[in-house]
Amino acid sequence: MGFSEAQVSTSQKRVKPGKPPWPHDGKAMSKRPIPARERKFSRVLLFFEDIVKVPLFKCQRCGECILSSTAFICSQNCPKRMRNGPCGGTGENGSCEVFPDRQCVWYRIYFRSRLLHRISLLYKFNRMHNWSLEGTSSWLNVLKKRIAPPIWLVRHDVQKVKDIIADDAATEN
Amino acid sequence: MTLRQKIESNGFIVCGEITPPQSCDGDVLRARAKYFKGYVDAVNITDNQTAIVRLSSIASARILLDEGIEPIMQMTCRDRNRLAMQSDLLGAAALGIHNVLCLTGDYQTFGDQPEARGVFDLDSIQLITTVATMNNGHLLSGFEMKKAPGFLIGAAANPFAEPLEMRLIRLHKKIVAGAHFIQTQPVFDPEKFARWMERVVDLGLHEKVAILAGVMPVRSAKTLLWMKERVPGMRVRDEYIDRMNHARDPEAEGVAMAVETIQALRATRGVRGIHLMPLNWESITPTILNDAGISVAQ
Numbered sequence: 001m002g003f004s005e006a007q008v009s010t011s012q013k014r015v016k017p018g019k020p021p022w023p024h025d026g027k028a029m030s031k032r033p034i035p036a037r038e039r040k041f042s043r044v045l046l047f048f049e050d051i052v053k054v055p056l057f058k059c060q061r062c063g064e065c066i067l068s069s070t071a072f073i074c075s076q077n078c079p080k081r082m083r084n085g086p087c088g089g090t091g092e093n094g095s096c097e098v099f100p101d102r103q104c105v106w107y108r109i110y111f112r113s114r115l116l117h118r119i120s121l122l123y124k125f126n127r128m129h130n131w132s133l134e135g136t137s138s139w140l141n142v143l144k145k146r147i148a149p150p151i152w153l154v155r156h157d158v159q160k161v162k163d164i165i166a167d168d169a170a171t172e173n
Numbered sequence: 174m175t176l177r178q179k180i181e182s183n184g185f186i187v188c189g190e191i192t193p194p195q196s197c198d199g200d201v202l203r204a205r206a207k208y209f210k211g212y213v214d215a216v217n218i219t220d221n222q223t224a225i226v227r228l229s230s231i232a233s234a235r236i237l238l239d240e241g242i243e244p245i246m247q248m249t250c251r252d253r254n255r256l257a258m259q260s261d262l263l264g265a266a267a268l269g270i271h272n273v274l275c276l277t278g279d280y281q282t283f284g285d286q287p288e289a290r291g292v293f294d295l296d297s298i299q300l301i302t303t304v305a306t307m308n309n310g311h312l313l314s315g316f317e318m319k320k321a322p323g324f325l326i327g328a329a330a331n332p333f334a335e336p337l338e339m340r341l342i343r344l345h346k347k348i349v350a351g352a353h354f355i356q357t358q359p360v361f362d363p364e365k366f367a368r369w370m371e372r373v374v375d376l377g378l379h380e381k382v383a384i385l386a387g388v389m390p391v392r393s394a395k396t397l398l399w400m401k402e403r404v405p406g407m408r409v410r411d412e413y414i415d416r417m418n419h420a421r422d423p424e425a426e427g428v429a430m431a432v433e434t435i436q437a438l439r440a441t442r443g444v445r446g447i448h449l450m451p452l453n454w455e456s457i458t459p460t461i462l463n464d465a466g467i468s469v470a471q
Contacts, residue, residue, distance in 0.1 A: 089405030
């Protein structure tokens with residue numbers, strides 16, 4: 001599938017490279033908390049990041065930004081903090097099961113993705129959240145290769161979705 | 174025949190479901206288990222369903238195992254973080270439990286202790302990958318285990334929620350993550366279910382995973398209404414409620430409805446089996462399965 005090498009690269013020496021394979025990643029990238037010497041710089045960057053991201057995307061400062069794969073709607077506004085699609089409780093008109101007066105975040109993400117031709121990115125497996133990055137600057141985390149870089153452009157979206165499905169069919173056999 | 178063998182063969186799979194009691198009384202479970210023995214392939218054990226504290230699913234699953242029934246242990250992400258989940262999974266495997274159903278879990282405000290803190294460290298797809306990683310012989314830390322647990326991984330799907338395509342993407346992700354079988358929400362809207370199933374068959378997903386459709390026998394119109402209004406993600410067509418309201422004998426009508434649903438599902442292409450959920454009405458299981466003409470070869 002169309003995922004960058006960095007996402008599945010191994011960083012812990014205990015694991016044999018490439019095993020266990022994607023998406024069973026026990027080891028993708030660094031899972032350590034950010035070093036003490038970077039904390040102050042991270043806080044400064046976070047100040048500017050918040051100015052941009054909080055009003056625009058209702059950023060929850062998870063430090064592991066996946067906005068680019070969720071059509072620029074912050075998935076962390078979900079009460080269950082789902083990172084891989086909606087839970088089973090979405091109501092009739094896409095209402096949230098916890099707060100019925102709100103709309104399900106993933107319901108909005110789906111329709112925005114369709115509008116922006118970014119459906120193929122919804123197939124992306126978002127790995128387990130590294131909670132030690134909570135409240136740190138995700139811009140710095142990208143620079144320091146702690147998290148995957150954003151995906152800006154998606155070309156030939158419909159074709160890509162078909163490829164993803166075909167790839168899976170091929171690996172099955 | 175174990176559930177794994179049944180999935181690999183081409184038989185029609187029947188799963189039951191038992192809700193553990195809100196006490197430490199294991200005899201309640203044993204009494205309920207009696208109704209399933211010899212009638213189903215495996216029985217789901219719910220994990221603090223609707224966020225209400227109940228006997229733990231691991232202990233319940235072990236009790237069922239002692240009764241000679243294959244359990245499917247449900248595991249939700251609401252109550253545990255990734256450390257507790259891995260250790261519970263190892264514990265379950267050591268106790269001889271080999272089936273696990275990975276769920277995100279109902280939000281804690283649906284239960285009787287809404288003030289509790291929900292964990293939601295992982296979501297259900299990430300839980301599936303956790304179990305798959307453990308099956309591969311590794312813990313999430315990368316530590317290589319001496320013995321891999323070898324779980325059969327289940328997942329849930331909701332065919333009734335909108336938008337349909339998002340549901341299929343999620344189903345697809347669950348399959349890629351490593352799910353072996355899928356259990357759906359109870360079917361009270363056969364047309365919508367058929368539409369979802371058609372798309373699943375179009376994409377060829379039914380060949381990669383065994384899809385078990387949910388069937389829920391109900392005793393009264395009140396239960397149906399309660400489910401429609403209170404259970405998240407449930408769709409109940411008004412015809413069913415009307416039918417129950419106008420029935421002279423609601424229990425018999427409930428059985429008839431369940432049998433009709435089972436027969437319709439059996440005829441649907443791509444459905445590998447059913448998941449029967451007699452909520453607090455376990456004693457009806459043999460009647461329904463006999464009426465529907467389903468017998469599980471032991």
